Amino acid sequence: MGDHAPILQADSVSLRFGGIRALTEVSFAVRQGEVFSVIGPNGAGKTSMLNIVSGRYRPTEGRILFDGGEITRMRPNRRAAIGIGRTFQNLALFGHMSVLDNIMVGRHHLLRSGFLSGMAWWIGGAQREELAHRREVEEIIDFLGIQHIRKAQAGTLSYGLRKQVELARAVALRPKLLLLDEPMAGMNLEEKEEMARTILDLNEEWGMTIMMIEHDMDVVMDISHRVMVLDFGRKLTEGRPEEVLVHPEVRRAYLGEDDAAPAETVPA
Amino acid sequence: MAVLAPTGDFRTSYRADTTIFPTLGSRAALWAGLAVLCFAPLVLDRYFLGLLINVGTLSIAALGLNILVGFSGQISIGHAAFFGLGAFASAWLHERFGIPVLLCIPIAGVMTAVVGLVFGAPAARLKGLYLAIATLAAQFILEDFFARAQWFTGGVSGRITESPVIGGFAFDREESYFYLVLAFVVVMFVAAANLMRTRDGRALVAVRDHYLSAEIMGINLAYYRTLSFGIASFYAGIGGALYAHHLLFVSVEAFNILFSIQFLGMVIIGGLGSIMGSLMGAAFMVALPEVVQSGADAIAGGALDRMLKIGGNISFLREMAIGAAIILFLIFEPDGLARRWKLIKAYWKLYPYSH
Ligand SMILES: Nc1ncnc2c1ncn2[C@@H]1O[C@H](COP(=O)(O)OP(=O)(O)OP(=O)(O)O)[C@@H](O)[C@H]1O
Ligand SMILES: [Mg+2]
Numbered sequence: 118m119g120d121h122a123p124i125l126q127a128d129s130v131s132l133r134f135g136g137i138r139a140l141t142e143v144s145f146a147v148r149q150g151e152v153f154s155v156i157g158p159n160g161a162g163k164t165s166m167l168n169i170v171s172g173r174y175r176p177t178e179g180r181i182l183f184d185g186g187e188i189t190r191m192r193p194n195r196r197a198a199i200g201i202g203r204t205f206q207n208l209a210l211f212g213h214m215s216v217l218d219n220i221m222v223g224r225h226h227l228l229r230s231g232f233l234s235g236m237a238w239w240i241g242g243a244q245r246e247e248l249a250h251r252r253e254v255e256e257i258i259d260f261l262g263i264q265h266i267r268k269a270q271a272g273t274l275s276y277g278l279r280k281q282v283e284l285a286r287a288v289a290l291r292p293k294l295l296l297l298d299e300p301m302a303g304m305n306l307e308e309k310e311e312m313a314r315t316i317l318d319l320n321e322e323w324g325m326t327i328m329m330i331e332h333d334m335d336v337v338m339d340i341s342h343r344v345m346v347l348d349f350g351r352k353l354t355e356g357r358p359e360e361v362l363v364h365p366e367v368r369r370a371y372l373g374e375d376d377a378a379p380a381e382t383v384p385a
Numbered sequence: 386m387a388v389l390a391p392t393g394d395f396r397t398s399y400r401a402d403t404t405i406f407p408t409l410g411s412r413a414a415l416w417a418g419l420a421v422l423c424f425a426p427l428v429l430d431r432y433f434l435g436l437l438i439n440v441g442t443l444s445i446a447a448l449g450l451n452i453l454v455g456f457s458g459q460i461s462i463g464h465a466a467f468f469g470l471g472a473f474a475s476a477w478l479h480e481r482f483g484i485p486v487l488l489c490i491p492i493a494g495v496m497t498a499v500v501g502l503v504f505g506a507p508a509a510r511l512k513g514l515y516l517a518i519a520t521l522a523a524q525f526i527l528e529d530f531f532a533r534a535q536w537f538t539g540g541v542s543g544r545i546t547e548s549p550v551i552g553g554f555a556f557d558r559e560e561s562y563f564y565l566v567l568a569f570v571v572v573m574f575v576a577a578a579n580l581m582r583t584r585d586g587r588a589l590v591a592v593r594d595h596y597l598s599a600e601i602m603g604i605n606l607a608y609y610r611t612l613s614f615g616i617a618s619f620y621a622g623i624g625g626a627l628y629a630h631h632l633l634f635v636s637v638e639a640f641n642i643l644f645s646i647q648f649l650g651m652v653i654i655g656g657l658g659s660i661m662g663s664l665m666g667a668a669f670m671v672a673l674p675e676v677v678q679s680g681a682d683a684i685a686g687g688a689l690d691r692m693l694k695i696g697g698n699i700s701f702l703r704e705m706a707i708g709a710a711i712i713l714f715l716i717f718e719p720d721g722l723a724r725r726w727k728l729i730k731a732y733w734k735l736y737p738y739s740h
Contacts, residue, residue, distance in 0.1 A: 171601055197603030211594035213658070214587070222591045226603035228584040232612065235583030236576035243583050244403070251399045290602065 121149035130179030157347035202292030212272030223289025441566035444667035449620020455657035457613035458593030463524030469640030471625030486549035501618020509607035656721025
């Protein structure tokens with residue numbers, strides 16, 4: 118579970134946008150095989166941290182190490198191949214493509230056919246490759262239970278379904294580390310439970326390490342091995358869910374209470 | 386709308402599911418259409434065959450532009466210049482090096498693609514209006530080059546070209562050239578359809594729809610933005626070369642910005658992001674002046690003619706008709722003829738249960 122060497126390490130990472138300090142000297146490590154959650158109030162810098170890991174932002178200071186190598190300045194499109202996949206807080210599907218094609222884009226770095234062999238479909242092996250990957254994609258579709266929409270245009274789907282398709286697309290990359298930015302935002306209780314189960318399956322059965330931002334404390338407490346709390350761009354604390362929850366600063370800053378009993382029950 | 390799918394649309398293997406024309410009906414219609422076209426030279430007169438040949442050459446170039454604009458979400462207002470480059474390149478290759486014309490055509494395509502890649506390089510950084518201006522520069526630079534490079538284009542007097550010959554058989558009449566163009570159209574359209582169902586084609590669309598998440602999926606944005614210029618230019622070059630060896634004469638003034646706008650008109654009217662739409666758009670653009678002409682003939686000499694003083698000035702009417710068509714399509718049918726066609730097909734598929 119969460120007792121292996123770190124797969125991801127942030128080393129005193131700071132990020133500034135002009136005068137705004139989005140992150141200040143944040144260090145943490147995500148261990149191989151764990152579900153690592155990041156919580157914190159709005160604007161705390163959670164998404165910014167994820168963007169740094171996925172390569173969208175470069176930290177102003179500090180380093181990011183992945184799988185033993187430094188990736189601080191690696192271009193984002195190179196990170197799919199080394200095993201980092203992610204979903205976005207605000208949906209980021211390819212709206213005019215079918216669900217199937219969206220997920221097939223996730224296979225991009227695993228496919229070999231270029232435009233020439235693609236154009237020659239029958240000759241250069243493109244067809245064989247497409248069909249082989251199609252089979253894998255169908256496995257993911259079955260796993261997420263979205264068979265009925267595979268031909269639908271992604272942009273026309275409901276919010277909850279789009280979230281699922283985005284997850285499917287990220288899973289299709291076969292990442293070692295899966296970054297999820299509020300995977301359950303806007304979902305009802307039932308959908309949330311379903312998503313939580315899916316994330317646990319990905320972690321336990323598919324062997325993916327998960328780094329997740331989530332506001333729903335029930336879910337976070339339920340499925341995380343460890344939790345990091347950000348506040349105003351700084352790391353408040355980090356630890357097992359039940360440890361974090363009783364941290365006085367966390368209760369004040371994040372749960373917005375002074376001395377009331379923890380609203381959320383801690384799972385055994 | 387009917388929710389239950391009509392019969393005959395169930396695919397049982399992934400292979401069957403990846404075909405370009407998914408239903409039995411659409412494939413049958415395609416083969417039937419091709420068969421009918423094969424008989425066209427036997428029944429149609431030269432003039433009509435010439436029009437069909439024009440549709441073919443233009444549709445290849447329009448398809449290229451559609452890959453750039455429709456599928457990749459970029460813009461080019463210099464497409465006609467690349468069409469012209471292909472025309473001159475093929476003619477020049479044949480005359481200068483004695484390469485058989487049929488070989489010159491693909492080589493001219495590759496040459497045009499290389500130039501397209503160079504002019505497309507700014508696309509890696511520019512978007513929208515800035516990119517449009519950059520491609521406008523390509524239009525003017527190439528036009529200027531055509532006017533000056535006498536060795537390449539023949540200068541103001543233009544360049545004479547020759548017909549393709551295979552084993553003593555010359556494609557020097559409309560009847561035979563038609564088959565050549567048809568073969569090129571089929572190959573180029575199938576290649577584009579294949580492209581769009583494989584890795585690089587999906588990458589182009591992904592970059593168009595959401596470039597940030599495309600990048601996270603491992604797609605190199607600069608590479609694909611530039612690549613689509615290369616592919617578009619390749620198609621333009623092939624179309625231009627076919628055009629040159631059909632007309633047997635290429636003039637420097639032909640490939641101006643108005644022509645580029647017409648290409649944009651074809652892809653807008655045909656349907657952005659639709660492969661068959663490129664063909665429909667080209668057909669529309671070729672048919673339009675014919676319709677305008679017959680309209681003008683009908684009113685010629687009449688009171689209306691005298692009032693508007695149109696006389697024989699059809700070119701003026703033609704430009705107006707093209708402009709009006711583009712505007713009308715943008716307003717009423719922004720997804721183009723391809724979508725209208727789909728709706729009609731859907732209507733008949735469900736008939737009599739539509740609505
Ligand atoms: N591209 C940017 N340019 C300028 N400021 C930015 C940019 N991205 C983030 N910020 C700022 O950085 C801070 C942290 O934002 P971030 O999106 O990381 O917060 P968050 O913790 O994900 O919040 P939320 O819970 O609302 O998603 C905010 O003050 C935000 O305005
Ligand atoms: Mg956020």
